[in-house]
Amino acid sequence: MLKSHSCGELRKGNVGEKVTLAGWVDRRRDHGGLIFIDLRDREGTVQVVFNPEVSPSCHGTANDMRSEYVINVSGEVALRPPGTENSQLSTGDVEVIASDCTILSVSETPPFYINQEIEVEESLRLRYRYLDLRRSRMLRNLTLRHQVVKFIRDFLDARGFLEIETPIMIKSTPEGARDYLVPSRVHPGKFYALPQSPQQLKQLLMVAGVEKYFQIAHCFRDEDTRADRQPEHTQLDLEMSFVTEDDILNLMEELLTALVLAVKPEIKVIKPFPRLAYDDTMERFGTDKPDLRFGLELGDLSDIVAGSEFAVFRDTVASGGRVKGICAPGCGGYSRNQLEELNKIAQGLGARGLLTVALGDAPGSLNDLTLDMVKSVAARYLTLEQVKEIAGRLGGDMGDLLLIVAGEPKMVNKVLSELRTEMGRRLELADPNTLAFAFIQDFPLLRWDEELGRWDSEHHPFTAPKDEHIPLLDTEPGKVHSKHYDIVCNNYELASGSIRIHDSELQHKIFSLLGYSDEEIQQRFGTILEAFHYGPPPHGGIAPGIDRIVMLLAGEETIREVIAFPKNQSAVDLMLDAPSPVTEEQLTELHLRLRNE
């Protein structure tokens, strides 16, 4: 080793020791005579003093050192002279008096600051990711990620789980997201696909008798990216045999609670995790991944306004639509501009408009409310009683602002859910130091796909229907609920899982319901159906997204901040410049020809 100690570990106790350090020049302070260098490695920073009276040659070398040069230094650890200690630095009581040093490598001036926490354009960071990762924020995030994965491995190992790797090149099954494909050289015209998740493989491991499986698995989906979505991401893939829904949920609750306590004890977690039914959640929050750190729940006003003079509302209800709203406390004095901003959000998500009702512009008792205090374009079509009833339904008080959307139920929920999030942000209702985990359960098994004109799986086709709903598969498939569950947290979907079908006949029936011919079923799912003829155990599992968990624990806004080498929004790796063209020879070997488009 070129170093006897790490820079960050030196303390008073090391005084008098002769040490050898290696690292990067974080900062250089040249006093003409003395030169100070803050030497940085992964563990921290320590001050090195180059004194011409101690070593003239060393001082000369230090003269040439610049930021991010890599150097090797030997010298004695000394107590700093009284009054020159630096309490900002964990090593600030001591310094290393250089008696010997070498420049191991030089550095050009970096394209952005390594030693300062200044926001830099993300594309530049991504292009020089290896420099970006030198910055303390990124080092912190990578370290946290390591701790999270290590904790998960230890936790599951202690409970008898086997970590098993599954292949990255598997078979394409063209439902769900688009596959990334890998052309085969040996088999002209045939392709492997990268796994969107190891779903079928982990179920086959259950048939194999593994009983408790997990994997830190890479998953690939060729879909557009988001702040919380990348073309490839990592999930904790987990599957167990002989379990019920509760067994999985209890395990996950224990894991997540212990994880947070282990790596971020200062973060608050609410225990036990609430368990919410999908239908209720949609009704109350308009989304299946609500932020439960604050209230602002949606209220249904359809019955109140059905008979009102306000035609927009009356007609919406009459034609099968819904009228719902939320209450923004203390926002009754919102300016026209502020209201217009909210209106734009609503319209951007498909609402015809947003009706705002200001219950006066100052706090007070709702009993004192009069109609001329109500500011709303609908004010003259509503009675005072109706306004009070609406306010009551939404938990509104004097000085509050009611936000009301009318229309097709799905859109109404989406818009209000977004407005709820927006108002939560504006009013700072969500404690940034809390992770509000919750389980969402009791999902519908199927959803009607308008475009394809057929039923589609809400989760995936291996999800087991609720036992008591199985008869409905033949009569009213839309009413069948399933043993599918999600873990949500702070407006993110963290995990999705289900108890699986382990009966080949029932599985076949589901595939048929989804519109597959027997031939297609055989071709796409033949393996798992065949495996189910050989004693499959009842089983189920779940797959939490590692990137999102680490992002939330790190307090970051995008998963790119917790991935060492992420791709940008256009799925490009700016550092490696991938994807990139390949040679004609490569294409020929793969039996491929590019289309002219």
Added chain:
RNA sequence: GGCCCCGUGGUGUAGCGGUCUAACAUGCCACCCUGUCACGGUGGAGAUCAGGGGUUCAAAUCCCCUCGGGGUCGCCA
């Protein structure tokens, strides 16, 4: 594919029709400096204001297009 936001020395920002021959901070280079720690001091280099077109007597500034980046809807079983 739709919508919204952004693009000014290496980096981060200011400037938002004329006073811009583009400012500030930091970084960089040179010199001075033996107790600094975001060291200090003096001097210096560094920007076709993302690219193209238009409006105007005059454009970094207004308009249009393109490119690049971000957010989001669709999409993500």
